[in-house]
Amino acid sequence: MHSLLNQTRVEFLRGDITRQDTEAIVNAANSSLLGGGGVDGAIHRAGGPRILEECKKIRSQHGGCPTGDAVITTGGNLPARYVIHTVGPVWHGGSQNEAMLLRAAYLNSLGLAQENGIISIAFPSISTGAYCYPVKQAAAIAVAAVLEFARPHNQPGLIRFVLFNDRDLAVYQAAWEEAVSSL
Numbered sequence: 001m002h003s004l005l006n007q008t009r010v011e012f013l014r015g016d017i018t019r020q021d022t023e024a025i026v027n028a029a030n031s032s033l034l035g036g037g038g039v040d041g042a043i044h045r046a047g048g049p050r051i052l053e054e055c056k057k058i059r060s061q062h063g064g065c066p067t068g069d070a071v072i073t074t075g076g077n078l079p080a081r082y083v084i085h086t087v088g089p090v091w092h093g094g095s096q097n098e099a100m101l102l103r104a105a106y107l108n109s110l111g112l113a114q115e116n117g118i119i120s121i122a123f124p125s126i127s128t129g130a131y132c133y134p135v136k137q138a139a140a141i142a143v144a145a146v147l148e149f150a151r152p153h154n155q156p157g158l159i160r161f162v163l164f165n166d167r168d169l170a171v172y173q174a175a176w177e178e179a180v181s182s183l
């Protein structure tokens with residue numbers, strides 16, 4: 001499914017984030033930037049050691065990446081030229097600023113893409129795996145952040161959500177339709 005938002009095309013598909021040919025893909029990283037499971041493990045496996053070397057360099061200069069923030073490396077052997085590593089919140093029940101931090105993870109990733117002149121970007125479902133964020137709530141925040149960013153900025157040209165299974169895909173598509181219909 002796709003829809004157009006001014007100059008930005010927003011797509012939803014089921015797939016593997018490591019195989020996307022967008023200019024950047026987003027990693028659901030952790031604050032250490034040293035890799036982990038899920039999306040993070042898949043990106044480092046597919047992208048090769050160069051990405052981790054760059055992450056270690058960022059870590060030595062800035063001490064990792066706080067929750068809600070984002071950093072950028074090259075894409076190593078991936079089809080994508082860049083990886084934007086962002087850190088979503090761990091779900092603690094919703095009372096520990098999780099929604100604001102998840103929104104920040106999306107907005108800071110999009111901001112970093114813009115600073116680097118990136119024209120297309122693919123996001124996984126940040127925080128909804130090991131970090132246990134309920135998918136429906138996370139999807140509503142993700143699509144709202146994309147609308148909030150893309151409407152005034154009119155970029156990037158393509159924002160793609162890559163969901164790992166059909167259930168998550170349906171949840172994100174429904175969240176998008178609801179957000180757009182209430183504009």
Ligand code: ADP
Nearest residue numbers: 016017028038039042126127128129130131164
């Ligand atoms: P977090 O720690 O932020 O929760 P995870 O990587 O554990 O991140 O999971 C985030 C989401 O990404 C989950 O829905 C998971 O099923 C999904 N996922 C795992 N591997 C991939 C992949 N290769 N491509 C796209 N999505 C993936």
